[in-house]
Amino acid sequence: MRLPPDSLAFQMLGAAAAVRAVSEGTALPQAIEDAAAQLRLDRVRDAATRGALQDIAYRTMRQFGTARALVTKLVTRPPGAQVDSLLAVALALLLEQAPGQRQDKDSQDAAQGATQGTPGRAGYSTFTVVDQAVSAAASEPKTAHARGLVNAVLRRFLRERKALLAEVNRDEQARWNLPPWWLRMLREAYPEQWTDLAASVNVRPPMTLRVNTARVSVKQYQTDLANAGLAGTVVGPQAVRLVRAVPVTQLPGFAEGVVSVQDAGAQLAAPLLEVADGMRVLDACAAPGGKTGHLLELGDIDVTAVESDPQRATRINENLARLGKQARVVVGDASRPADWWDGQPFDRILADVPCSASGIVRRHPDIRWLRRETDIAKLVTEQRRIVSQLWPLLKPGGILVYVTCSIFPTEGEEQARWFGAQLADAIRLQAPGQLLPGTRTTTPPAGEQGEKDPGHASLPSDHDGFFYARFQKRA
Ligand SMILES: C[S@@+](CC[C@H](N)C(=O)[O-])C[C@H]1O[C@@H](n2cnc3c(N)ncnc32)[C@H](O)[C@@H]1O
Incomplete structure (x- = not known):
């Protein structure tokens, strides 16, 4: 049975496919693309349905720890990956509802014609979610056998919500919707603030x-x-x-x-480079080109934008074309300048290196489920390799800005200390240091020469998590 694309049931099935793909290691944006293609959704004609599917998948990622723990608790025999992910999607939507909301929202939905997928911050009523989850299960050969199970599990959750949550939330992954290793790193780095930081990953970010x-x-x-x-x-x-x-x-x-x-925290990067007209600037890990565009808005400069992922590199040109700007875009590895460098030194280098992205989880809620603890050490090595290889490309007197969208000190302050000790002729300049997501900010470390930090005077409120360090090469 083909469900109408504007029904919540159809959109939940699409979201469940995307969520399943994330569990198997695909990043959520790609997983949503694949699910939409599978459902033959046209980018323009079906924009509303695609938007709703995406919204549901993002909501599910935020509640995925709790939802999965509930599925494990409520289903005794493994129901298969399709049923499992559909239940996780439905439970995630129910988890967003405060228990008392049920009656009001039900009558409101009934008045609106209950089954239509209507994404919005208010969410869907419990009646609609259960009804549509059962329809979704019934519509697919692989899940039809489980429609009774879906109905029973969701209704039991609604009846015993408080007790069930008390029970599953004893597990910290279910409680915080973050993997245990991530929570351990937060606790170690921020003994006073870790609960705020853990909670902040599910706060919707501003535009x-x-x-x-x-x-x-x-x-x-x-x-x-x-x-x-x-x-x-x-x-x-x-x-x-x-x-x-x-x-x-x-x-x-x-x-x-x-x-x-562009997030307000990300907007600090380009001004920290203090560019002036005529400078040669290297943007070393550039796609999709947000900071490249910002740099080009700040001066009449000659920018080389290096990006290792060919597909992502195409987005730099697309973004710059909209801004009416140009850069020399190079598909290459920033840690192998011999492959792409023309031998002319740079006045400024931006190293916006690959990282855990732990500072932007509120925008990319799948990251926490995709990353592995072992990735962190590999990223630290990669960051060191990139910056060490770029440093010789900087002119004496030039400035390198090191940026990550991470809140783990291993990728931030610990790296900055390592660079300060390892890079020849490096002077550490004043910079914002660690910015924590939301409205919190830590004190920036002092520059070695007490100089002014061009970004810090105007630190914006409610930004993503970033780490910034600056180094000047002794003239
Ligand atoms: C944090 S993102 C950059 C965001 C970008 N600066 C902006 O503001 O839009 C890091 C980028 O570095 C790329 N990357 C990862 N390793 C790289 C390497 N060794 N050399 C060049 N680019 C790399 C990734 O594909 C990704 O596009």
């Missing part, structure tokens, strides 16, 4: 814009937003945080490159 202030002031852009019916707060020299996220097509001047979507 923040970077305004090209060479074209329009932030204040003026705020007015342009208001004229378009959108409210935003100025949170940095170029940053406006929207009160409500919207598709980029609704942003005034987006197509013309007046504005880009």
